[in-house]
Amino acid sequence: xxxxxxxxxxxxxxxxxxxxxxxxxxxxxxxxxxxxxxxxxxxxxxxxxxxxxxxxxxxxxxxxxxxxxxxxxxxxxxxxxxxxxxxxxxxxxxxxxxxxxxxxxxxxxxxxxxxxxxxxxxxxxxxxxxxxxxxxxxxxxxxxxxxxxxxxxxxxxxxxxxxxxxxxxxxxxxxxxxxxxxxxxxxxxxxxxxxxxxxxxxxxxxxxxxxxxxxxxxxxxxxxxxxxxxxxxxxxxxxxxxxxxxxxxxxxxxxxxxxxxxxxxxxxxxxxxxxxxxxxxxxxxxxxxxxxxxxxxxxxxxxxxxxxxxxxxxxxxxxxxxxxxxxxxxxxxxxxxxxxxxxxxxxxxxxxxxxxxxxxxxxxxxxxxxxxxxxxxxxxxxxxxxxxxxxxxxxxxxxxxxxxx
Numbered sequence: 001x002x003x004x005x006x007x008x009x010x011x012x013x014x015x016x017x018x019x020x021x022x023x024x025x026x027x028x029x030x031x032x033x034x035x036x037x038x039x040x041x042x043x044x045x046x047x048x049x050x051x052x053x054x055x056x057x058x059x060x061x062x063x064x065x066x067x068x069x070x071x072x073x074x075x076x077x078x079x080x081x082x083x084x085x086x087x088x089x090x091x092x093x094x095x096x097x098x099x100x101x102x103x104x105x106x107x108x109x110x111x112x113x114x115x116x117x118x119x120x121x122x123x124x125x126x127x128x129x130x131x132x133x134x135x136x137x138x139x140x141x142x143x144x145x146x147x148x149x150x151x152x153x154x155x156x157x158x159x160x161x162x163x164x165x166x167x168x169x170x171x172x173x174x175x176x177x178x179x180x181x182x183x184x185x186x187x188x189x190x191x192x193x194x195x196x197x198x199x200x201x202x203x204x205x206x207x208x209x210x211x212x213x214x215x216x217x218x219x220x221x222x223x224x225x226x227x228x229x230x231x232x233x234x235x236x237x238x239x240x241x242x243x244x245x246x247x248x249x250x251x252x253x254x255x256x257x258x259x260x261x262x263x264x265x266x267x268x269x270x271x272x273x274x275x276x277x278x279x280x281x282x283x284x285x286x287x288x289x290x291x292x293x294x295x296x297x298x299x300x301x302x303x304x305x306x307x308x309x310x311x312x313x314x315x316x317x318x319x320x321x322x323x324x325x326x327x328x329x330x331x332x333x334x335x336x337x338x339x340x341x342x343x344x345x346x347x348x349x350x351x352x353x354x355x356x357x358x359x360x361x362x363x364x365x366x367x368x369x370x371x372x373x374x375x376x377x378x379x380x381x382x383x384x385x386x387x388x389x390x391x392x393x394x395x396x397x398x399x400x401x402x403x404x405x
């Protein structure tokens with residue numbers, strides 16, 4: 001398959017385009033700040049519409065599925081034909097969802113609004129990840145980590161801003177975050193202008209007469225098994241993360257009696273740790289091999305997740321911080337590892353893995369919400385503490401770093 005990504009990286013391996021990477025990372029921050037408002041307003045929505053934990057889980061499920069089901073499709077479409085201005089269009093969907101969320105008169109309108117935000121995310125993640133790949137100059141782990149850390153920072157900032165601007169004054173104040181969406185639209189339009197002349201396939205094939213030859217050195221069966229292992233690891237990671245991103249505030253309020261504002265601050269601490277871990281994983285994977293980062297970042301969190309349900313408030317915050325740093329270092333390494341397994345299909349791989357991650361987060365939130373209703377929120381954290389042990393299956397992954405060397 002001829003791909004502009006493979007051509008660009010072959011021709012300009014040493015040229016890492018930092019302005020584009022920083023623009024994508026900042027846009028990711030704005031995008032995920034908007035997304036993080038959804039779980040951040042759960043306590044407000046739960047009280048105002050008298051919702052159960054199961055209904056809260058359905059909100060997350062609708063958001064995650066509207067994103068996850070579309071992302072692989074977006075990746076396939078943009079692999080076959082470039083759409084340089086898809087990103088600002090996708091952000092327009094998120095802007096629409098924000099306004100609807102602020103004005104929603106009922107629970108069902110909340111579901112529609114989060115579906116719009118999810119649709120915007122379904123365009124943003126695979127296409128922005130592709131552009132980060134093109135701008136990486138061969139430093140793919142670093143580029144993906146820089147791109148991802150913007151999103152994690154946005155996820156961390158969102159609950160903090162919600163605690164300051166939304167919790168005290170009401171859900172309508174969500175509408176002020178429309179300015180973040182508008183800013184992202186402007187930035188992404190400019191990134192699209194950079195992407196159009198430099199990376200569209202027809203431009204390279206017609207002007208430079210370059211043809212990319214993509215070779216896969218691994219047997220087909222090995223590739224299939226490796227992709228399956230990576231998806232199992234995504235399941236483990238995002239099912240566990242669903243317990244923290246969707247229900248951590250409820251867990252802290254129920255077990256330790258903290259206020260909504262305090263619980264939002266502690267959620268910020270956890271999400272800040274996730275941002276830090278994301279920035280670590282990619283560059284370390286570039287140096288020591290992605291397989292080892294993947295293995296250690298999921299299995300290595302298990303002692304801390306197993307201890308979390310038995311800790312007091314102080315140690316709960318400390319343990320959640322450590323868990324966030326360790327587990328978050330996995331995703332950039334997993335994504336780049338998968339891209340190297342299937343070279344020439346960057347959009348498909350990005351869409352598949354982002355989509356599967358979002359889907360597992362949504363399904364996990366719905367399942368765990370049902371479990372919290374029937375067994376209690378504390379029981380959820382006891383069950384989820386065993387999920388990182390699944391990380392042992394990373395031992396089945398081939399060492400791509402040795403093969404490449």
